[in-house]
Amino acid sequence: MAKSYDVIIVGAGMVGALSAILLAKSSLRIALIDKHSGDYTLSTPPAYDARVSAISSQSKALLESADVWQNIPQGRIASYDNIVVWDGLGSGYIDFNAGSAAMSELGDLVENTVLSQQMMEQIQKNKSIDLYFNNALASYELSETGSKVVLESGDRLESQVLIAADGGGSKLRSENDFATVEWDYGHTAIAATIEIDQSHNNTAWQSFGEEGVLAFLPLPAVGGRHFVSIVWCVPPEEAAILKVLSDDAFCRRVHYAINKRFDVLAITRSRQAIPLRQRHAKEYVKSGIALIGDAAHTIHPLAGQGANLGFSDVKALVDVLSKAHKRGENLGASKVLRRYQRARMLDNIGMAAGMETFKRLFSTQHPLIVELRNTGMKSFDCNASLKKKLIARAAGLASFS
Numbered sequence: 001m002a003k004s005y006d007v008i009i010v011g012a013g014m015v016g017a018l019s020a021i022l023l024a025k026s027s028l029r030i031a032l033i034d035k036h037s038g039d040y041t042l043s044t045p046p047a048y049d050a051r052v053s054a055i056s057s058q059s060k061a062l063l064e065s066a067d068v069w070q071n072i073p074q075g076r077i078a079s080y081d082n083i084v085v086w087d088g089l090g091s092g093y094i095d096f097n098a099g100s101a102a103m104s105e106l107g108d109l110v111e112n113t114v115l116s117q118q119m120m121e122q123i124q125k126n127k128s129i130d131l132y133f134n135n136a137l138a139s140y141e142l143s144e145t146g147s148k149v150v151l152e153s154g155d156r157l158e159s160q161v162l163i164a165a166d167g168g169g170s171k172l173r174s175e176n177d178f179a180t181v182e183w184d185y186g187h188t189a190i191a192a193t194i195e196i197d198q199s200h201n202n203t204a205w206q207s208f209g210e211e212g213v214l215a216f217l218p219l220p221a222v223g224g225r226h227f228v229s230i231v232w233c234v235p236p237e238e239a240a241i242l243k244v245l246s247d248d249a250f251c252r253r254v255h256y257a258i259n260k261r262f263d264v265l266a267i268t269r270s271r272q273a274i275p276l277r278q279r280h281a282k283e284y285v286k287s288g289i290a291l292i293g294d295a296a297h298t299i300h301p302l303a304g305q306g307a308n309l310g311f312s313d314v315k316a317l318v319d320v321l322s323k324a325h326k327r328g329e330n331l332g333a334s335k336v337l338r339r340y341q342r343a344r345m346l347d348n349i350g351m352a353a354g355m356e357t358f359k360r361l362f363s364t365q366h367p368l369i370v371e372l373r374n375t376g377m378k379s380f381d382c383n384a385s386l387k388k389k390l391i392a393r394a395a396g397l398a399s400f401s
Contacts, residue, residue, distance in 0.1 A: 002156035005031045005130070006331060007321065008149055009163045010137065010172060012038055014053075014112065015293030015310040016165030017119040021066040022314065024128040026322035031157050032123065033132045033149075040117035043269070045075065046222045049111035050191040050269045052229045054204075054217065054304035056107050059311040068118050078109045078218045082203040086259075100384060106204075109217050109229065112307075132157075142176070142288030144333050160331035162289045163317070168279060170295035176286060182279035185300055187212075188239035189276055190232040193219065193269035194254065196262040199226050204304075211257035212238065215304070227268065230254065231301055233276065243273050276300060280352055284345065285337035292317055297348045309348055316343040 007023055009016050012034035020032045043049055055063070063069035081098040083106060098106045123129050132151055140149045142162060149157040164172035173180070205216040212234035219227040232254070234242065242250060250271070251264040258264075279298045284291045293310035320340045321331050329336050 002148065002158040003031075003130070005029045005157060005159040006325065007031070007161055007163060008033065008147060008157055008159040009165055010034075011165035011167060011293075011295070012036070012120075012123075012131075012133070013165065013167060013293070014115055014119065014307065015314055016163070017116065017123060018063070018066055018068070018311065019163060019165060019292065019314050019318065020129050021068070021119065021122050021126065022062075022318040023321060024126045025066070026318065026325065028128070028321070028325060030129045031132060031159065032129055033135055033137070033151065035136045036133065038120055038131065038133045040113050040120060042111075042113055042117060045220065046193070046195065046225060046227050046268050048193045048219050048227060048229065048269060049113045050193055050229065050272050051112040052109050052217055052219070053112055053115065053307035054107050054109055056305075056308045057103070057105075058315075059308045060108060062311055062315055063115075066119070067122055068115070071121070072110065072114060072118050075220055076110060076114045078202070078220050079105045080107060080109065080202045080204045080218050081105045082201070083206070084203060085206045085208075087208050100388065105202075109204075109219060137172075142286070142332070144287045145330060146332060147288045161321070161337070162332075164289060164291045164295045165293055166295055168277070168294040168298045170291065172289065173281060173291055173295050176289060178286070178291060179282045180279055181282065182277060185233075185276040185278055186235060187233040187276045187300070188236045189274040189301055190234065190239055190242050190271055191230070191274060192232075192250075192267055192271045193227060193229050194251065194267050195265040196226050196228055197265055198262060200228055200262075205258065205261070207258060209257065209259075211253070214254070214257045215301075216258060216262075217304075232257070233301070236275070239273050243271055278352065280349065284341045285334065287334050287337075288332040290317060290337050290340060296344075297352060299352045305351060309351060312347065313340075313344050316340050319343075 006028040008031045009020050010033045012032050020030045024030050060069055083096040085094045096106065098104060132155060135151050135153050138150045138152045140147060147159050147162045164170055166172055200218040202218055204218060207214045212232055215231045217229040219229055247267045250267060255264045277298060278300065281291055281296050284296045292313045296313065297309065299306060317340045320336065324331055324336045
């Protein structure tokens with residue numbers, strides 16, 4: 001006999017886990033499947049996880065509604081109220097300040113493992129969520145009227161809808177012939193945690209220059225010592241060199257790339273290399289299935305919006321499914337799932353297009369383009385109205401749709 005659920009979610013990363021929590025809060029019965037164990041071992045500061053996410057005010061509110069955010073130790077959260085972006089090939093810069101937009105902060109930085117671990121704690125306490133970890137789909141059938149799943153463990157499940165939250169390399173997306181638009185960015189991101197010689201002053205820094213795109217993301221101080229997470233986007237051949245440099249040589253390269261604004265004292269977490277690829281599914285839904293988060297779209301990390309886009313998907317999908325459930329509609333029906341697609345498609349495309357334009361603009365070192373973009377950055381920095389609109393977009397308080 002198959003065990004019956006309202007929703008089956010494949011993928012227990014941050015997007016899949018948050019979906020499970022919020023759908024269960026809407027009185028839906030959830031099966032959460034993942035090939036991993038669901039166990040998270042937190043590092044001890046200052047050995048912060050190399051992978052961090054910038055959390056917007058909208059995403060923060062969503063995490064609070066899931067009882068996740070308020071249970072994260074404050075010593076693992078770094079708020080930032082200022083972002084400084086500058087052109088390493090010129091003198092142009094833009095200074096985004098929370099006060100100028102009448103906000104207390106622009107966002108918060110938190111390690112991915114910290115978020116995931118806290119989500120898992122909430123999931124394990126929820127009796128409406130059954131976990132099928134260290135497991136994967138052996139076979140499945142999708143239809144407007146319901147989905148049937150057989151796991152590798154032999155368990156048989158059925159539900160009204162299947163949610164694919166299985167990441168950028170989504171097997172469910174490819175197996176169900178979702179067409180995509182995608183290309184390599186020609187960049188690999190080097191992620192690491194480093195110690196610097198002075199306070200970051202709750203400021204996120206981002207440089208575009210000969211050394212690639214380098215983001216300095218503030219982390220909590222420990223015992224008077226100061227730390228940041230870096231995401232350094234460079235061509236793959238350069239990434240291969242940066243990955244194997246000695247710690248001292250790597251710190252010197254970072255010091256130069258950040259225009260010597262900080263002395264880089266040490267690396268506190270091993271470097272990770274992450275190939276970057278733009279991908280966007282032409283459709284997010286088909287009968288009985290919906291793509292969410294990285295399974296539906298991935299963008300360049302230069303604006304730090306990847307996690308926020310995924311959480312916005314969660315918010316829209318939970319809203320659509322919970323309302324449809326109350327009306328007695330079948331959750332896997334195309335007419336229901338298309339409401340989620342309509343709610344998210346335009347916003348995600350707009351962000352992807354914006355990041356691609358931004359990336360191309362700052363990739364060139366042609367003197368005329370460099371001069372024009374520096375002039376443009378200086379003009380933009382003087383335009384308080386435009387800066388306020390962009391801050392609201394990044395915070396999730398406005399959208400392209």
